[in-house]
Amino acid sequence: MKIILLGPPGAGKGTQAQLLVKNHGFHQVSTGDILREAVKNGTELGIKAKEYMDKGELVPDSIILELIEDVIYRQKSGEKNVIFDGFPRTVVQAEGLDKLLKKYSDKLDSAILLKVDNEELIKRLTSRRVCPECNTVYNLITSPPKKDELCDICGSKLIQREDDRPETVRNRLRVYRKQTEPLIEYYLKKEILKEVDASRSPQEVFTSVVRALKL
Numbered sequence: 001m002k003i004i005l006l007g008p009p010g011a012g013k014g015t016q017a018q019l020l021v022k023n024h025g026f027h028q029v030s031t032g033d034i035l036r037e038a039v040k041n042g043t044e045l046g047i048k049a050k051e052y053m054d055k056g057e058l059v060p061d062s063i064i065l066e067l068i069e070d071v072i073y074r075q076k077s078g079e080k081n082v083i084f085d086g087f088p089r090t091v092v093q094a095e096g097l098d099k100l101l102k103k104y105s106d107k108l109d110s111a112i113l114l115k116v117d118n119e120e121l122i123k124r125l126t127s128r129r130v131c132p133e134c135n136t137v138y139n140l141i142t143s144p145p146k147k148d149e150l151c152d153i154c155g156s157k158l159i160q161r162e163d164d165r166p167e168t169v170r171n172r173l174r175v176y177r178k179q180t181e182p183l184i185e186y187y188l189k190k191e192i193l194k195e196v197d198a199s200r201s202p203q204e205v206f207t208s209v210v211r212a213l214k215l
C-alpha cells in the first residue's frame with residue numbers, strides 16, 4: 001500500500017506517520033531524508049542534487065523522483081507499504097509520482113487529509129517552545145515542560161522560534177493553502193482522498209486513519 005498524508009503544518013502528519021510505521025510496518029519515505037542521504041553518500045544523484053542545493057536552487061522534481069525510485073524499487077526487494085513524506089507538494093509532482101508508480105504497475109492507494117481549522121492550528125503552532133541550549137521542543141498545550149517555560153533537561157528559559165510567531169504562522173498557513181489546495185482537488189478527482197478530523201487527540205486521529213485505510 002502506498003499512501004500520502006496531506007495537511008497543514010501543525011496537523012500532526014509526523015505523529016501519524018510515526019504511528020503507522022510503528023504499528024503497521026509502513027516505511028516512511030521522506031524526500032528530505034533521502035536527499036540528504038544521497039548527498040552524504042556522494043551517489044550520482046546526490047552529486048547532481050548537490051549542485052542545485054549549492055546554488056540555493058530547488059532540486060528538480062526529476063531528481064527527487066529518481067531518488068524515490070531508487071529507494072522503493074531498486075533497493076532490496078522494493079518497499080511494499082510506503083508513506084510519502086514531503087512529496088508531492090504540487091500537482092505536477094503528483095503527476096510525476098503517479099507516472100513513476102505506474103511504471104512498476106503500482107499506484108497510490110490513499111491520500112489522507114488531516115483536517116484542522118485555522119484557529120486551532122494557530123493555537124497549536126504558536127504554543128511551541130524550544131530550549132535555546134539543548135534544542136528540546138515543547139508545546140505548552142500538548143507537551144508542556146514540568147516547570148513553567150523552563151527546560152526539563154537543562155533548566156534554561158524556553159524561547160519561541162521566529163517560525164512559530166503568530167504572524168509567521170499565519171503566513172505559513174497561507175502558503176500551505178495556496179500550494180496544497182490544488183493537490184486536494186487532484187486526489188479528490190482520483191477518488192482516493194480520505195478526510196480525517198485531526199482536531200482531536202493523536203490516538204483518536206490514528207484510530208480514524210487506520211479505519212480510513214482499512215488496516
Ligand SMILES: [Zn+2]
Pocket residue numbers: 131132133134135136151152153154155156
Ligand atoms: Zn534544555
